[in-house]
Structure formats: C-alpha cells, structure tokens
Amino acid sequence: MITTDTDILSTAEAWARAGRGVALATVVETWGSAPRPVGSHLVIDAEGNFQGSVSGGCVEGAVVEEAAEVIGDGKARMLEFGVADDTAWKVGLSCGGRIKVYVEPVRPEENN
Amino acid sequence: MDLAILAAMNAERAARRPAVLVTAIEGGAQRLVTTDEIEADPLATQIDRQLRMGKSGLVEAGGVQYFLTVQAPHPRIVVTGAVHISQAMVPMARLLDLDLVIIDPRTAFATPERFPDVTLLTEWPDVALAGLGLDAYTAFVALTHDPKIDDPGLEAALRSECFYVGALGSRKTHGRRVERLTAAGFDQAAIARIHAPIGLDIGAVSPAEIALSILGEIVSTLRGPRRLAP
Known part of the structure; x- marks a missing residue:
C-alpha cells in the first residue's frame, strides 16, 4: 500500500496520542524539478521512525536527523536543500531542484 | 502544531x-x-x-x-454497477489513491466475494446517494446499462456539484438516456455534463482497459485545472 499525505496526518495524530514525540515536516516551497509537490508531508518520531516523503528519498535522512532536534527542543525550523546550498547541508537533490521544508513539533494537548 | x-x-x-x-x-x-x-x-x-x-x-x-x-476532501468515485469494469477499477483506484464506492441493488452481482476490500452498497442508488452526499470532490460513473439503476444515480449526480459524471453505453443507448433525462426536466447544459461515450478514447476492449480509460478521464478532469494554474 502506498502511503499518502492523508495517511500521514492520521499517523501523526495516532503517534502523538500514543505518547510518542512527533515532528511533522512539510514541503513549503520548491524550485526547479523538485520531486515532491508543495504540501507533501513526512512524519517522524523520537526514535527516527518515519512515514511519507518530502523528496522521494534524497533528503529524508537529513530531515529525520533535524526532526530529532525539533522534538527535543520543541522549536520549529525551516530547512533548505538543493544544489545551490552547500553551506549547512551536504545533501543535494539529484534532480537539481531546490526545496524548503518546514519541520515543526506536534505538541500533546497537556502542554496547551 | x-x-x-x-x-x-x-x-x-x-x-x-x-x-x-x-x-x-x-x-x-x-x-x-x-x-x-x-x-x-x-x-x-x-x-x-x-x-x-x-x-x-x-x-x-x-x-x-x-x-x-x-x-481538500479526498477525491472519490461513486459507481453504479457491480460489474466486470468496476471489479477492475477496485485495484486501479486503490493505486491512484481514489476512494471507490460501488452501488448495486442486485445482490447477485454485489457480493463481497466479487468485491472484497471496497465499499459496496446494495441499496437503490437514490437511497445510497442520499446517504453519501455527492460533492464537488466526487466523480459519478454509471455502468449497469439498466436505466432503473443508472438513471436515479445520474439524476442525483446532475443535481450535485460532482466534478465528473460519466455513463457507459453506445451512442444509441445514450440517445435514449438523453430523451429520458430531458423528459425528467434536465436541460441541455446539464445533460452535456455527462461524459458519453465514457472514458478516454484509447480503443479499450477488455473490462480492465475500459476501467483504465474511465479512470484516465477522471484523473484528467481532476488534475487538468492544476496544469493551467499559475
């Protein structure tokens, strides 16, 4: 079964309700031939389990790594990946595109 | 969040x-x-x-x-007719991430054995469709060839904002359908919403090929406007 964006938000909710630390990554901007459209999601838990995709495999590893920090400190981050970006990130998109990914924590209701 | x-x-x-x-x-x-x-x-x-x-x-x-x-609500296809073509549509729609609902009051056709893992309703279409609520994210497809079953579905679809309406049948069959719908009070513009002959013209022969041509037409209707958007 292919995971869809709709499954991913349900998964994010289920994981958070089960008490797992959860981060949600969303593609917010793309340039060039980016593999996944704006709005694509990746859900990540504190153990590094993930579902969905933001790039079709090129940068998921880096997003999952950063998600651990987001879950740790509870602060959202904006990540940028692409061939033109060689400063903070060593991961490029093989297609030559560029993407911006917003990674945010899912806060359990108790902390509201 | x-x-x-x-x-x-x-x-x-x-x-x-x-x-x-x-x-x-x-x-x-x-x-x-x-x-x-x-x-x-x-x-x-x-x-x-x-x-x-x-x-x-x-x-x-x-x-x-x-x-x-x-x-936006998840795109959904509602079909009247638990027939060969809709059997072929089940796995294809799943791969395309399109929800599928099949309606057929003929319980000899609409059996869980023939249609596992899909929403199958054995009510008459007017009853079933009232419960489903056709909306702008729903495609309606009539496949039974039987006016008793297809027509109530088509009438409900034409009164709704369904993004796609299609009906199986030859030009002759469709001609008679147009006469019935006209008699039921639908104008030319409403009836023109029906894709008939149904499906993309790919020379489809087998039930699976017809299912492919119908799903191709539905996807093209669903995604076409995105290509034109800025």
Missing part, C-alpha cells in the same frame, strides 16, 4: 469538508480555517484562491509570510 489542531484537520478531512491550516513562518503561530470561517479570516482572499486551486503554498500579507496547508 498542537495535537488539537492536527486532530481537527483529520476530523474535517474524514467529514469531507475542505479546511486550510494557516502557519505564520516567523514564530509558527497556527490556526485552522474551516469553510464557514474563511470569509471572516484576515487572509480570506489568499485562502480562497489556494483552496480553489487545491494547492498548498506560501502567501504574504502585510509583510508577513504564511504557509497555507490546503486540505
């Missing part, structure tokens, strides 16, 4: 209601805007525009950047 907002998004989606999540890029403040709240929202124009395109995206207002996560 607060779990409450995430839960509300999932609930709106399950109820087939459009909703837009507004996230301020700086600071991360979020709110979920449901259709009845759009008009009063400060970003009403931008939200309305993105929702019409069915596209998430970054917008700017008053020098502040926001990301709008557009959640």
Whole structure:
C-alpha cells in the first residue's frame, strides 16, 4: 500500500496520542524539478521512525536527523536543500531542484 | 502544531469538508480555517484562491509570510454497477489513491466475494446517494446499462456539484438516456455534463482497459485545472 499525505496526518495524530514525540515536516516551497509537490508531508518520531516523503528519498535522512532536534527542543525550523546550498547541508537533490521544508513539533494537548 | 489542531484537520478531512491550516513562518503561530470561517479570516482572499486551486503554498500579507496547508476532501468515485469494469477499477483506484464506492441493488452481482476490500452498497442508488452526499470532490460513473439503476444515480449526480459524471453505453443507448433525462426536466447544459461515450478514447476492449480509460478521464478532469494554474 502506498502511503499518502492523508495517511500521514492520521499517523501523526495516532503517534502523538500514543505518547510518542512527533515532528511533522512539510514541503513549503520548491524550485526547479523538485520531486515532491508543495504540501507533501513526512512524519517522524523520537526514535527516527518515519512515514511519507518530502523528496522521494534524497533528503529524508537529513530531515529525520533535524526532526530529532525539533522534538527535543520543541522549536520549529525551516530547512533548505538543493544544489545551490552547500553551506549547512551536504545533501543535494539529484534532480537539481531546490526545496524548503518546514519541520515543526506536534505538541500533546497537556502542554496547551 | 498542537495535537488539537492536527486532530481537527483529520476530523474535517474524514467529514469531507475542505479546511486550510494557516502557519505564520516567523514564530509558527497556527490556526485552522474551516469553510464557514474563511470569509471572516484576515487572509480570506489568499485562502480562497489556494483552496480553489487545491494547492498548498506560501502567501504574504502585510509583510508577513504564511504557509497555507490546503486540505481538500479526498477525491472519490461513486459507481453504479457491480460489474466486470468496476471489479477492475477496485485495484486501479486503490493505486491512484481514489476512494471507490460501488452501488448495486442486485445482490447477485454485489457480493463481497466479487468485491472484497471496497465499499459496496446494495441499496437503490437514490437511497445510497442520499446517504453519501455527492460533492464537488466526487466523480459519478454509471455502468449497469439498466436505466432503473443508472438513471436515479445520474439524476442525483446532475443535481450535485460532482466534478465528473460519466455513463457507459453506445451512442444509441445514450440517445435514449438523453430523451429520458430531458423528459425528467434536465436541460441541455446539464445533460452535456455527462461524459458519453465514457472514458478516454484509447480503443479499450477488455473490462480492465475500459476501467483504465474511465479512470484516465477522471484523473484528467481532476488534475487538468492544476496544469493551467499559475
């Protein structure tokens, strides 16, 4: 079964309700031939389990790594990946595109 | 994102209601805007525009950047006819991530053995469709060849905002259908919404090929406007 964006938000909710630390990554901007459209999601838990995709495999590893920090400190981050970006990130998109990914924590209701 | 907002998004989606999540890029403040709240929202124009395109995206207002996560109801296909073509549509629709509902009051056709793992309703279409609620994210397909079953479905579809209406049958069969629908009070513009002959013209012969041509036409109707959007 292919995971869809709709499954991913349900998964994010289920994981958070089960008490797992959860981060949600969303593609917010793309340039060039980016593999996944704006709005694509990746859900990540504190153990590094993930579902969905933001790039079709090129940068998921880096997003999952950063998600651990987001879950740790509870602060959202904006990540940028692409061939033109060689400063903070060593991961490029093989297609030559560029993407911006917003990674945010899912806060359990108790902390509201 | 607060779990409450995430839960509300999932609930709106399950109820087939459009909703837009507004996230301020700086600071991360979020709110979920449901259709009845759009008009009063400060970003009403931008939200309305993105929702019409069915596209998430970054917008700017008053020098502040926001990301709008557009959640349109999941596209769904409602079929009358538990026939060979709809059997072939089951695995294809699943791969295409299109929800499928099959309606056929003939319980000899509509059996769980012939249609495992798909929503199968054995009520008459007028009853079944009233319960489903046809909306702008639903495609309706009539496949039985039997006016007793197809016509009530077509009439409900033409009265709804269904994004696609198609009916199987030869030109002759469709000619008689047009006569019946005209007699039932539908005008030419309404009847012209029906894709007949149904499906893309790929020379389809087998039930699976016809299913492919119908699904191809539905996907093209669903996604076509996105190509034209800026």
